[in-house]
Amino acid sequence: MATTHAEHHDHHDHHEMSFWEKYIFPLDHKVIGMQYLFTGILMGVLGAFFSYVFRMQNAFPGIEVPLFGLVTSAQYNSLITNHGTIMIFWFAMPILVAAFGNYLIPLMIGADDMVFPKINRLSYQIFLLSVVVLIGSFFVHNGGFGGAWTAYPPLSAKAEYNLTPWGSILWLVAVVLEFVAFLLGGINFITTLMNSRAKGMKMMDIPIVCWMIVLASILFMASAGPLIAGAAMLLFDQTIGTGFFDPARGGDPILWQHLFWFFGHPEVYVVFLPAMGIVAEVITTFSRKKLFAYKVVLFTTFATGILSFFVWAHHQFIAGIDPRLANIFTVTTLLISIPIAEMLFVYIATLWGGSIELTSAMLFALGFLATFLVGGVTGIFLGASGADIYFHDTYFVLAHFHYTFVPIAVIAVFAGLYYWFPKMFGRFMDETLGKIHFWGTMVGFNGIFMPLFFTGAAGDHRRIFDFSNFPELAVSSLQHLRMVATISVIITILFQFVFFWNFIYSMFRGRKCTENNPWKANTLEWVAACPPPHGNFLVMPEVYRGPYEYSVPGRELDYWPQNEKV
Amino acid sequence: MIELLRQSGSSFAGDINNLILLVTVLAGFWLIVAEVVLFWLVWKFRKKPGVKAQYVTGERKEEMKWIHWPHNIILVCDVFIIFFAIKVWHHVKQELPPAQSTIRIIGQQWAWRFIMPGADNVLGTKDDIETVDELHVKVDTTYHYKLESVDVLHDFSVPQFRLKQDAIPGRIMTGWFKPTKVGHFDIQCAEICGIGHGIMMGKLFVDSAEEYDKWIASHTPAEATSH
Known part of the structure; x- marks a missing residue:
């Protein structure tokens, strides 16, 4: 054994790598995953700070916000716009798709690295450039773009309307760069999953999370094209005076909405699927159960992915599209509830007959299911065209999609981080702090968005700097709900300090993980050392069975790793 | 129900209110069922010393029915909602009664x-x-x-x-x-x-x-x- 180890070591480490090579210009998929993870977390902190600032202004209009100061209406618009943009493109996507995808796919399919490590490195570098451009856009003349993350023209197309001549251009350039990064990353994920699986790993032996990240990448690739084309047209409208979206010159502002939402709705599933994948791994491990109906999960995912290309105009019911068109999109939108509901039922059914251990990771995974259900169900109100006339562009919509995005991008991500932390850093996170963090996050999160369903249903429309301009909305009962939401934002943010302390402390001082497979899980990443070296495996694993063979009758152990011959 | 939060004052507002009520009842029912089952399972199958988890593939017909039946009923609910949503939509946005x-x-x-x-x-x-x-x-x-x-x-x-x-x-x-x-x-x-x-x-x-x-x-x- 010792000799194989030495040989292997030689094979992968031709020379000692400098800090520069290892961490700044890495080719190792795990380090690139970490780069995405830490960049994503930092951007998430920025996005959360923005939400704190505009929620303070919203609940206490005119207040001097601590750590920020007075909020002008231009700043308010810029804060909400960039909060949305950051949370989706620079927080949810880099962590769910790029960080977990990079870290997990090669490890879980038993490969030593991605197929195209240099493209992988380039992907992160372009992503980092996009971060620089975006942050730069806050400091140019007249500040960052403030036309909402959907950037509807003509507001986004002309500086005379949005008053941010440079902010809007840089914002758009940053988004396009981010797309380039994710297209490069996506090619890598898809190719790696198809070509580099361990010997013996059949399609139906691939862990669900790998499937989900790859399917998300395919969805992204298939939907991003129209938006990139649209972004180029918008950039030309902004800079060289074309009129693609300018009705005065024969253009059409609605065209942008179609291009945007043709991408924008599949994008929801681009982040949703990896989250579902993470949750699948966590709930099977901690309930010691085989995933209920693996193939159903896969096929419902295909169905969701295909249907997701036919629902986009439900964002535009009242935007001035032909009203007859709304009927078609009502049908497709409500139909997509079927595969999603089926998927959630499968996850809940997986718990049946299990031996459920409520670790921090498991709590977050179950918390994901419990809260995402609320988000899914409230979507029905908005997909039903007749009801959407009332709810469109209110806080009800906002509360609905935060009940999908927060479970996806925050709660499921925490489940994944608590679960794979020992693999990533070779140490454990503290479970007690993890549980405090879980309950604080759950109470805080529901405290933010439950009240907003009601303010939305009462008529609060979105992106309003100060509701006191609207007599019907300036009543104290609604203002109190807004305050509850804002105070809950602060509570939620404070509980994240518990996480950051736990995360950073445990990284260096946490309980050491002395075995490769601390959770007694089946998938291949647990065969590698904690943390895995460059090249991942000492001996490349072979696969003999599916990833969820827990509690198989007749076996003494309640797990059966994929690589164990008997 | 929505009247409690914002009163209505147009000829079609009542139709929209009723549609919202219908969705609330149907979607609310499923939300409660799913949440109750989720919490109940977490409680019922919590880890107990000496009790091993069961091996259920979820691929046999009698297991699949637990997924397929709810999904069929949801489909029926969806059809209901689609019907009334389009009816209301048609009245509000597609029809154009003669103007006074x-x-x-x-x-x-x-x-x-x-x-x-x-x-x-x-x-x-x-x-x-x-x-x-x-x-x-x-x-x-x-x-x-x-x-x-x-x-x-x-x-x-x-x-x-x-x-x-x-x-x-x-x-x-x-x-x-x-x-x-x-x-x-x-x-x-x-x-x-x-x-x-x-x-x-x-x-x-x-x-x-x-x-x-x-x-x-x-x-x-x-x-x-x-x-």
């Missing part, structure tokens, strides 16, 4: 302009009344609106009416409403339109017939009366 009066609504950064037909009830004549941020309509009258924008997207939204429609530069959006309740209500802009989006509010006065006539008389432009 027509008004023009023009959105601009950051105000609403309204052009009302005046005493002769015909738009485009000398006695048209143009106002800013203040719209007067007569109760129980079917109105057509011609919604325009001069710059960016806006959205003419009257929560009391359950009415919302984007205004698009270069197009004239036609729609209708019929106020049923006298009073004054907020008009919102429900599509972000720049830094003044948060101040772009208008007042809607639904007047009784006498009040309305009085208002028309007192606001008819001087050159129209001198004629």
